[in-house]
Amino acid sequence: MLNFDEKRFLAIQSGAVATAGELDAIVGAALKAGAPNIFFLGTGGAAILMQPAVDLLRARSSFPVFGGHTAELLAAGSANLKQGSLVILPSLSGTTKESVAFVELAKERGAEVVSLVGHADTPLGRDADHAIVNFAADDTSSESFYVQSLFAALSVMKHRGEIDNYDALVAEIQHLPRELLRLKKAVEPKAEDYAKVIAGSDWHIVCGAGNVWYEAFYYGMCILEEMQWIRTRPIHAGDFFHGTLELVEKGVSVILMKGEGPNRALAERVEAFVPKVGGSLTILDTEDYPTEGLSAEARELLAPAFLATMLERISAHLEVMRDHPLTTRRYYRRVEY
Template sequence: MYNHKVVRKWYKKNKTVLCAQNDTQKQQYRKKDNFQEEKQMYGFENETFLNVLHGAVDNIEVIKEVLDKASEKGYENIFLIGTGGTYSMLSPLSYMLKTNSTLEWYYDIAAEFVKAKPKKLTEKSLMITASLSGDTKETVEAAEYAVSAGAQVIAFVGSADSPLGKAATYSIANAASNDNLVEEIHIQLFALGALLMKRNGEFEQCDRFLDNLRRMPEVLLKVREQNDERALAFAKKHKDTKFHMFVGAGNTWGETYCFAMCVLEEMQWIATKSIHAAEFFHGTIEMTEKDMSFVLIKGEDETRPLVDRVENFVKQHSDCVEVFDTKDYALEGIDEDMRKYVAPTVTSTQLERVSAHFEHIREHSLEIRRYYRTVEY
């Protein structure tokens, strides 16, 4: 499996190979640098993964304390605000609230939130956001704007001393890295959502749901191990694929969007379109070709039939269809009626192995950028 510390060390040593723009250059650089393939590229520390996720689980008690404080002032509506990956990570929470709660909530992109200045944002608002680095410009500005309007801000960060941690009313910190970020943020966001609903007299299964979340670290570790070979096969098959269509719906839509944009496009420079299954037949259907790569993300909520419908169609008209389905995993320790809620996190765990193997097979580091945080824009 995968270890970021090893990758960084390996990347520094073989930087020229990963930055090469064509196969000829790569062969030249291998000869020049005495390049050797290292099994450690697949390295993965179980202990690190479990420590990070158990840190998120431990924060459930912190979240309870934060909500106690936020309730003292009171709030009438909730804003879910993020940028890029964190915007997508909030998507399953928005779906959870939409299908289980009467709470008034809004879901928006940080930069647009600041420019639009929503009239519903007041001193009786509660904003929820996240950033591992804690210095994502747009997210920090959104937090500062919300605070200036009198709202309370809860931020999930890697460090409470980060700009976002300092800007927020309440910062909840847990050190993580990109290869475990989604899982640890999901655990905390889902706990927050369940507790918000419980305070609203809803989601009577809240306590049992939290118990399921506490078991997720070991469950997700097993999913990573079980999916590793399949992810490697996918990476080998699609090493040179130039374009993908990622299709999802419901509470796994956020991960569909995230992997397409934040991993394949940002980290691997592969053109990818994420399309909601409910919208596929209203335009994108005409892009279907025999050699078009379709990747379908299937969860276990009420919208699964929407993805089934797309699957039935594309399998008739394309020879390149892959399906990542959370139902393929036993998820031992997770109650049957809780599976649909944690499906987005399982999906993230599945796809993380794909990104790790893509990095190695394609000889393209997940950490290099041409423009993002590199040039002025």
């Protein structure tokens, strides 16, 4: 595979799935101590990656859960951030300015902060009440963060008696590193063609529904815009027909990401419409890629990680094709803003 280190990838994702027990112990202790709620926060793309866990708890648990951006909470505050609140806070570098500042606010309110970081010896690694450390880089962090936040959400439901197959799901997810590698190998022969589609247009509508909507949003904003300087319009499939459809005409590129479960129906509406008006439709569908050792329920929960790992292969070809390394920036962390 192009520019890919298999051993490195497996080590990072194995580190992610190994955090299940540590996260379960932290969440269980917090709920036993009377935690009133849980926050999944972050800055920029890291905040987006937490949202599937938020939606899972909103749909399947009665425990109060909140998501959002640290910068917004720093600016406006939250009446729900209080004594005993449990905060899950990812930052790959452990140095993200807004997230570091938020730890101080959280502690002032009596909240308990769990940081998800790539390095222990960083402000978030040192200052959080608990630091879950799993080294990763930009090309591997999405899967790692998706999995760790999923473990935290499943643990909440376990300790509240809202799920009866926690142990089975966590056991299945231990197979994930191997299955992600299988996905990469399966998509590699098609990755260059997908990259040609992306390189061939000045802008793209990037669409998804359910938990994979967040990967669509993340990929459009953090990879295509930040790392490739390609304009995108990320849009949830449920909102596509409330404005964005009017942008579609002959030649307009629509990249549709399809996950698993009931929200596929929202994506399928977009899939049916775009060709009718001459749009150029490209589909990435997790159902096209079988796995071993993962139930339908586990696959649905892990669909954002599936897409992240598939898209990394496309990005590897895209940066070579466009002679634009994914590490190239003009402004991000290079100028004051």
